[in-house]
Amino acid sequence: xxxxxxxxxxxxxxxxxxxxxxxxxxxxxxxxxxxxxxxxxxxxxxxxxxxxxxxxxxxxxxxxxxxxxxxxxxxxxxxxxxxxxxxxxxxxxxxxxxxxxxxxxxxxxxxxxxxxxxxxxxxxxxxxxxxxxxxxxxxxxxxxxxxxxxxxxxxxxxxxxxxxxxxxxxxxxxxxxxxxxxxxxxxxxxxxxxxxxxxxxxxxxxxxxxxxxxxxxxxxxxxxxxxxxxxxxxxxxxxxxxxxxxxxxxxxxxxxxxxxxxxxxxxxxxxxxxxxxxxx
Numbered sequence: 001x002x003x004x005x006x007x008x009x010x011x012x013x014x015x016x017x018x019x020x021x022x023x024x025x026x027x028x029x030x031x032x033x034x035x036x037x038x039x040x041x042x043x044x045x046x047x048x049x050x051x052x053x054x055x056x057x058x059x060x061x062x063x064x065x066x067x068x069x070x071x072x073x074x075x076x077x078x079x080x081x082x083x084x085x086x087x088x089x090x091x092x093x094x095x096x097x098x099x100x101x102x103x104x105x106x107x108x109x110x111x112x113x114x115x116x117x118x119x120x121x122x123x124x125x126x127x128x129x130x131x132x133x134x135x136x137x138x139x140x141x142x143x144x145x146x147x148x149x150x151x152x153x154x155x156x157x158x159x160x161x162x163x164x165x166x167x168x169x170x171x172x173x174x175x176x177x178x179x180x181x182x183x184x185x186x187x188x189x190x191x192x193x194x195x196x197x198x199x200x201x202x203x204x205x206x207x208x209x210x211x212x213x214x215x216x217x218x219x220x221x222x223x224x225x226x227x228x229x230x231x232x233x234x235x236x237x238x239x240x241x242x243x244x245x246x247x248x249x250x251x252x253x254x255x256x257x258x259x260x261x262x263x264x265x266x267x268x269x270x271x272x273x274x275x276x277x278x279x280x
Contacts, residue, residue, distance in 0.1 A: 003040035003047075006030040006145075009152050011135040011159070012119040013045035015112065016057065016080035018159040023084065023091050030152065045076040052083050059120075068113060075116035081108060094171045103174035106203070107166050135159065173203055180204045187211050191232070192277045202226065213277045218266060222256065223273040226264045233262035235279055250276065 002020060004013045009030075017028055020042065029036065037047045042055040049056040050064050057079045058064070067073045074082075085104040094100055111131065117123060118132035138158070140151040176199045183201075187193040191212030195201065198216050205211045205228045212232040218224040227233045237249050240260035247255050252272045258265035267273045 001040050002026045002028045002042045002044060003037050004028070004030055004044040005032055005046035007032075008139050009135070009155060010045075010119055011115045011132040012075040012077040014135050014152070014155045014159050015077040015115055015163065016044045018156050018163055019077075019080050019084050019088060021156070022088055022160065022163070028156075030149070044080065050079065052079070057083070068108075070113075072113045072117050072122065073120045075119040077112050077119070078108065078116040081112045089167065089171065089174075092167055092171060094174055096174075099174040099177060102177050103167075103170035106170040106173055110170075111162075111166055131162065173200060176200055177204065184208050184211060190278055192274070194274070215270070215273050215277050217270075221268060222266055223268070223270050224264060224266050225273045225277040227262065230263075234258055234265055234276060235262070238262065238265065238276065238279070250279070252276075 002017060004017060007030075020026065021028075026042065029040070031037070032046060034047075037043055042057070043049070044057050045059070047056055047058045048061040049058055050061070050066075057076050059066075059073075059075050059079065064074075066079075068078075081104070085107065086100045089100045089103050094103055114130060115132055118130055123130075135155050135158075138151055138155045140147040142148075179199055180201055183193060183195055183199070184204075187208075187210055191210060193205075193211045193214045195214060195216040198218065201214055201216070205214060209228070211228050213228065214226045216224055216226070225234070233239075238246060238258040239262040240258065241249055241255075242257040243255065246258055246265075247253055250272075252267065252275060254268035254272050255276070256266040256268065258276070265273065265276050267276065
């Protein structure tokens with residue numbers, strides 16, 4: 001039996017419930033009754049206790065001070081993902097301790113840490129749209145417990161679908177991380193990484209500032225250059241140009257286009273995209 005608090009629900013306990021139900025079957029009860037809380041197998045976001053050994057995952061008590069390395073405080077979603085994430089990823093077919101740890105960090109950085117930050121008031125002065133706001137707006141505006149129970153169930157179902165997609169993406173990234181790290185070792189002194197196949201790399205290179213631009217095959221007859229961060233975008237003289245105009249600006253003969261922001265460009269030959277990638 002999982003117990004979480006009654007009343008308005010929030011994204012952090014909704015995500016936590018969805019995570020656990022992915023791998024275990026539980027009845028979910030929403031209450032603040034302390035005696036009932038004591039009987040639960042798992043307690044989420046209520047009970048004023050954090051003890052993963054007894055599956056108690058509350059973060060509201062003054063004694064709880066845990067935060068990530070970047071300072072983002074933990075809430076229930078992050079605590080449950082930290083505890084169950086590796087098991088969930090293994091259940092979804094991801095093998096290898098290194099790959100699982102990478103995927104677990106990836107999901108946390110992409111969505112869970114943001115849920116935790118909102119729940120802890122980090123963005124209280126920043127009314128931006130977020131998954132936390134979406135979940136909050138699913139609360140039933142009336143005082144009818146039955147309708148609120150339905151709203152909570154719907155929120156868990158929505159969150160489960162979102163989590164599944166994030167986990168699929170994380171697994172895809174993790175399955176390529178060892179190969180990408182091998183590629184990263186080959187980056188040139190000019191910061192250009194040349195890849196001989198199109199392995200998903202865009203998230204990976206964000207954590208490797210030494211890699212300024214990546215050259216890679218886009219299709220059988222196209223090659224691309226992708227820039228790692230605004231500071232590494234292609235020169236102004238190439239931006240927004242296509243075919244003949246880009247050929248004239250670059251001195252090449254087989255270019256296709258350069259995005260108007262300069263973050264990527266495409267040509268027909270490896271030699272041409274290498275030239276674009278090495279241009280300043």
